[in-house]
Amino acid sequence: MRILRFQTHTFAAPKTQASMAGTITFTMIKPEAVAAGNSGAILNKMEGAGFRIVALKKIQLSAQRAGKFYEVHAERPFYGELVEYMSSGPIFAAVLEKENAMSDFRALIGATDPTEAADGTIRKEFAESKAKNAVHGSDSDENAALEASFFFSDLERF
Numbered sequence: 001m002r003i004l005r006f007q008t009h010t011f012a013a014p015k016t017q018a019s020m021a022g023t024i025t026f027t028m029i030k031p032e033a034v035a036a037g038n039s040g041a042i043l044n045k046m047e048g049a050g051f052r053i054v055a056l057k058k059i060q061l062s063a064q065r066a067g068k069f070y071e072v073h074a075e076r077p078f079y080g081e082l083v084e085y086m087s088s089g090p091i092f093a094a095v096l097e098k099e100n101a102m103s104d105f106r107a108l109i110g111a112t113d114p115t116e117a118a119d120g121t122i123r124k125e126f127a128e129s130k131a132k133n134a135v136h137g138s139d140s141d142e143n144a145a146l147e148a149s150f151f152f153s154d155l156e157r158f
């Protein structure tokens, strides 16, 4: 006769303040990197670094939508150039998941200017210039959530 065994419940330990960083970040593979055929290699680096792809789409932004996305930079001298560039061709937009997603992803992509980016970073390997720097990465958990929602509904995240 078989005896059914029931597993006792286990409870996860409460999160400490130190582990409260968000698990979601947002990225774009920018137009020049998509055009150069580097999308697959860049996504491979992201997955290889432990990021899980929650959502992914290829899309071309209108100048108006790119302007809206980068509204926080509206006063910076390169805003017009940035909006024109980011709407110049298709991009990949993605939501990524990992512990400490935002800060670990910023480390993976490297400094804004590829000449200052550390060896092994995505921008060091794939960026053309400070402007055409291959990838976007959110700069805070709050912005990651806002940026992810700019492109994806809840039904598009798995």
Ligand code: IDP
Pocket: 073, 078, 081, 082, 111, 112, 130, 131, 132, 133, 135, 136, 137, 139
């Ligand atoms: P980040 O992408 O590393 O967060 P930000 O300062 O938020 O850098 O700038 C947003 C984007 O604007 C950059 O990724 C880059 O494409 C562009 N950008 C930043 N600084 C310059 C600049 O001095 N000249 C031209 N483009 C720039």
Ligand code: MG
Pocket: 137, 138, 139
């Ligand atoms: Mg930024």
